[in-house]
Amino acid sequence: MNGSVIGFVVAGGVLFTSFLLDLVLCPYSKVEESFPLQATHDIFYHGVGPAINASFYGDTVDLPYDHLQYPGVVPRTFAGPIILAYLCRILLLPCSMLGISVNPMTVQFLARFILLSFNWIGWIRLALAVDRTVGKQPFALVTTGSYLLLITACQFHIPFYASRMLPNTFALAVVLQCYANWIQRQVPSAAVLLVFATAVFRCDLLLLLASLGLSWLIQRQLTIVQALKIGIVTGVAALVLTVPTDSILWQRLLWPEGEVFYFNTILGKSQEWGTSPWYWYFLSAVPKAMLLTILLVPLSTVRVMEILVAWERKIWRPNRSRDGNPNDHDSMTQLLSFSNVVDGTWLPFLLPTLSFVALYSFLGHKEIRFIFPAIPILNLCAAAGMSRLHRLVFSPFHGKERDDPTATSKTSSWIAVFGFLVGIACMCFSLCGSLAFVAVSRLNYPGGIALTELLHHIVDVQPFSNTKPATISVHIDVAAAMSGVSLFGQREARESTAPTIQWEFFKDGYEMHRSVENWSKFSHLLTENPTKMADLGFHVIRKIPGKPRLSFRERRIVTKDVIFVMEKDGWIEDENSPYTP
Numbered sequence: 001m002n003g004s005v006i007g008f009v010v011a012g013g014v015l016f017t018s019f020l021l022d023l024v025l026c027p028y029s030k031v032e033e034s035f036p037l038q039a040t041h042d043i044f045y046h047g048v049g050p051a052i053n054a055s056f057y058g059d060t061v062d063l064p065y066d067h068l069q070y071p072g073v074v075p076r077t078f079a080g081p082i083i084l085a086y087l088c089r090i091l092l093l094p095c096s097m098l099g100i101s102v103n104p105m106t107v108q109f110l111a112r113f114i115l116l117s118f119n120w121i122g123w124i125r126l127a128l129a130v131d132r133t134v135g136k137q138p139f140a141l142v143t144t145g146s147y148l149l150l151i152t153a154c155q156f157h158i159p160f161y162a163s164r165m166l167p168n169t170f171a172l173a174v175v176l177q178c179y180a181n182w183i184q185r186q187v188p189s190a191a192v193l194l195v196f197a198t199a200v201f202r203c204d205l206l207l208l209l210a211s212l213g214l215s216w217l218i219q220r221q222l223t224i225v226q227a228l229k230i231g232i233v234t235g236v237a238a239l240v241l242t243v244p245t246d247s248i249l250w251q252r253l254l255w256p257e258g259e260v261f262y263f264n265t266i267l268g269k270s271q272e273w274g275t276s277p278w279y280w281y282f283l284s285a286v287p288k289a290m291l292l293t294i295l296l297v298p299l300s301t302v303r304v305m306e307i308l309v310a311w312e313r314k315i316w317r318p319n320r321s322r323d324g325n326p327n328d329h330d331s332m333t334q335l336l337s338f339s340n341v342v343d344g345t346w347l348p349f350l351l352p353t354l355s356f357v358a359l360y361s362f363l364g365h366k367e368i369r370f371i372f373p374a375i376p377i378l379n380l381c382a383a384a385g386m387s388r389l390h391r392l393v394f395s396p397f398h399g400k401e402r403d404d405p406t407a408t409s410k411t412s413s414w415i416a417v418f419g420f421l422v423g424i425a426c427m428c429f430s431l432c433g434s435l436a437f438v439a440v441s442r443l444n445y446p447g448g449i450a451l452t453e454l455l456h457h458i459v460d461v462q463p464f465s466n467t468k469p470a471t472i473s474v475h476i477d478v479a480a481a482m483s484g485v486s487l488f489g490q491r492e493a494r495e496s497t498a499p500t501i502q503w504e505f506f507k508d509g510y511e512m513h514r515s516v517e518n519w520s521k522f523s524h525l526l527t528e529n530p531t532k533m534a535d536l537g538f539h540v541i542r543k544i545p546g547k548p549r550l551s552f553r554e555r556r557i558v559t560k561d562v563i564f565v566m567e568k569d570g571w572i573e574d575e576n577s578p579y580t581p
Contacts, residue, residue, distance in 0.1 A: 003141040008131070011146035011153075012124055018153040019116045023163040026441055027109060028448030028484035032369075035076045036165035038066040039249075040111050041104075041487040043078070043085035051249045066487055068251065070507065074263050077256040078249050079200050079242050080170040084111040104495065108488035115170070116163035122176025123152060126376060129180040130383070142390060147383035151296075154427045156434035157289045157368060158375055160441065168369045171201035175208075175373045182212070183349070187221040191230045199238035203261040204360070208373050211355040219348065264365075275364035281357050285368045289375055290382065291430035296423055297378055299385025300346045305392055307341065308415045346381050353377040389423045392416035436550060439557060446546035446563040447476070448484020450526045453542040454565050455493045472497075473504040473522045480526035480563050481507050483546065523571050530564040538566040 029037050046064045054063055067075075088110050095102050127145030134144050142150075152158050161169055174197035181190035194212065198205040216222040222230075239255060247253045264270035276284075287294055299305060353374045360371060393416050458472060472493075476485050485507075494503045506522070519536045527533050530540050546562035 004131075004143050004146075007142045007146045008127070008149075011142070011149035012120075012127070015123060015149045015153040015159075016120050018159040019120055019162045020113075022160045022438060023109070023112055023116060025438055026160070026445065027105070028445035028489075029164065029486055030445065030484065031482035033165045034482075034486075035067060035072055036081050036167070036170070037108070037111075038070075038487050039076075039078055039081035040085045040088075040165065041108070041491070042066055043081055044088055044107060044111070045491070048082075048245070048249065051251070054251060055248045063251075065249070067249075073269075074260045075246070075250055075254055075256045076167060076260075077200055077242055077246050079245070080115075080165070080167075082245065084114050084165075087114050101495070104488040104491040108486065112163040112165065115165060115173070118173040119162040119169065119176070122173050122180070123149060123376075125180045126176050126183070126380070129183045130380060133183050134387075141394075142387075144380075144383050144387040147386045147390070148380055151293050151379050151382050151386065151427060151430075152376075154293060154431040154434060155289065155291060155375075155379075156437040158372070158379075159434070160438065161369065161372070166369060167201050168372050171197045171205060172372050172376075174201065175205070176376060179376055185221070187216050188226065188230060191216070191222065191227065192234045195231055195234040196238045199235050199257060200242050201257070203257040203265075204370060205373065206261075207359045208356045211352040211359065214355075215348065215352040265363075268364075270363070270365040273365050276366040278361045280366050281361050281371055285366065285371060286357065286374070286378065289368055289371075290378060291433050292426040293379070293382045293430050295426055296382035296385035297350075299388055300381035301343055301350065303341055303343055303388075305389060305416065305419045308419075309392060309413045312413055312415045346384050349377050350381050386423045386427075389416070389420040393420045440548045440550055443546060443548040443557065443559055445484035446544040447480035447482065447526065448486070448489060450480055450542065450544045450563045450565050451476075451485050451489045451493065453544065454524055454526065455496055457541055457565065457567075458493075459496065469500045469502075471502045471504060472524065473506070474524045474526065475506045475508075475519075475522045477525070477527045477529070479528040483563070485526065520568075523568050525564075525566040527564055527566060528562055530566060533564075533566050537569045539569055540564050541567050 042065050050063050051065065088107055091110065091114075092102055092107070127148045129145075130148060131143050131145035163169075174193050178190045178193040178197070181187070181193065191213070194205065194209050198209055213222070213227060217224065217227065243253075243255050246256055250256075290297075357371055357374050360366075392413065454474065490503065490505050497503070519533075519538075525533055525538055530538075534540075542565035543561040544563040544565070545559035548557050548559045551558045
């Protein structure tokens with residue numbers, strides 16, 4: 001096993017560790033992930049049988065699906081959740097056969113781990129494709145593909161979201177495979193994958209499809225006839241595979257991404273969630289996603305470091321040019337020609353990606369996750385720039401003219417060394433920033449923490465009866481539901497106490513429970529408004545911090561109490577509580 005292979009394995013391990021660390025430190029989810037997460041829960045525990053019975057036999061009574069009770073603004077596909085749920089079932093089959101009970105939060109962790117693995121495999125395949133395209137680098141311990149993995153691991157957003165059940169994350173796993181094929185000049189298969197991801201997971205990938213498709217047509221990598229065939233056949237196949245399943249589970253005929261496209265783009269409803277200026281992606285989102293590694297991107301297309309190194313050599317050895325003629329004044333002019341300054345290797349990949357971001361900038365509502373498909377190519381260009389710095393320093397002919405036997409291979413280019421160290425510093429500072437972001441982000445899920453704290457409170461308070469029938473009725477307000485409460489967490493609460501104890505969870509809005517009479521039926525609350533609830537006969541038993549921000553002045557993460565776990569006054573002595581008198 002040569003050095004470059006070892007370096008690639010290490011880089012892949014670093015990326016996997018980065019993905020896994022974010023999953024372990026931030027195990028809860030937020031509202032953006034709600035539908036895929038709850039759908040994965042329902043498919044894992046209930047399957048699709050109840051929906052099939054309801055569709056074909058009219059048995060619609062008490063369908064055990066969260067999305068029918070809380071459908072959200074627009075429907076989403078079940079394609080991703082079904083894959084995750086059934087893979088979890090397969091992996092946990094030995095536990096089921098042996099009668100071993102698996103904690104629901106472990107199932108949630110496993111489902112997210114599977115999604116993480118799909119994304120990690122996509123990055124590995126992309127990096128391998130890059131190294132195959134660049135060719136063998138026998139003297140490079142760290143190849144361009146390895147730098148791609150390391151740069152990605154040093155960032156925050158891609159590792160953090162790699163395991164998060166967002167349509168964007170499901171789509172990114174497919175887009176990475178598309179890019180791997182594209183880089184290896186397998187354009188038809190790349191187009192098939194991109195059309196499939198657009199039709200099933202994210203309709204806004206239509207902008208990426210337009211950018212890449214135009215590039216492929218201009219470069220004659222696809223013909224118009226081929227493009228039409230791929231688009232029609234793949235689009236129809238994607239709909240045939242997913243529309244029936246989605247329609248059965250949603251209990252009506254629908255194409256989820258078609259409805260999303262109509263709602264957000266045709267009706268323009270996405271702007272109701274807020275708008276940003278057209279330059280936001282370029283001046284805020286992309287720099288935030290890449291951090292300091294964005295400084296390496298231009299080096300993939302402009303040979304600025306090679307020119308500076310050549311100038312350095314010219315200054316230190318003014319009487320000798322590359323061909324040995326002491327009075328050659330044309331060498332620097334030739335070096336500064338356009339063909340020598342601009343490296344077009346990665347431009348066919350970079351330009352369509354920037355076009356995708358530019359097209360997306362015309363849409364008013366902007367979020368950083370919308371441009372996730374652009375990050376792999378930008379990271380690839382950053383990796384190409386870093387690899388160029390690496391070669392300038394560690395090439396066996398660095399500082400040594402091939403035709404000059406008097407020169408020594410130990411001659412150093414201080415500019416090359418300085419540039420390489422700056423590149424390494426960009427990666428290191430980006431990693432430090434990412435770790436700080438993770439430390440802040442793990443406090444962004446007070447709702448999930450509140451539910452766990454409530455469970456601990458119920459179990460830990462003594463004396464506790466495992467035989468006395470009891471009901472624990474919990475109201476979850478909007479803020480708690482949006483910041484970490486999931487069906488997996490609710491099921492964990494039910495399974496962590498005796499079968500005689502019944503847990504009931506309600507997520508209705510406050511507008512439906514204004515009177516004291518309605519609130520009195522709850523034993524516990526997860527709320528952001530403790531003052532109002534105290535007037536209705538509840539007291540605080542836990543305070544959960546949230547809304548974290550990094551304070552450089554105080555050199556710590558500053559939070560404030562945002563979710564309060566409250567218990568009805570006198571509930572422990574109530575006959576409906578699980579506690580013994």
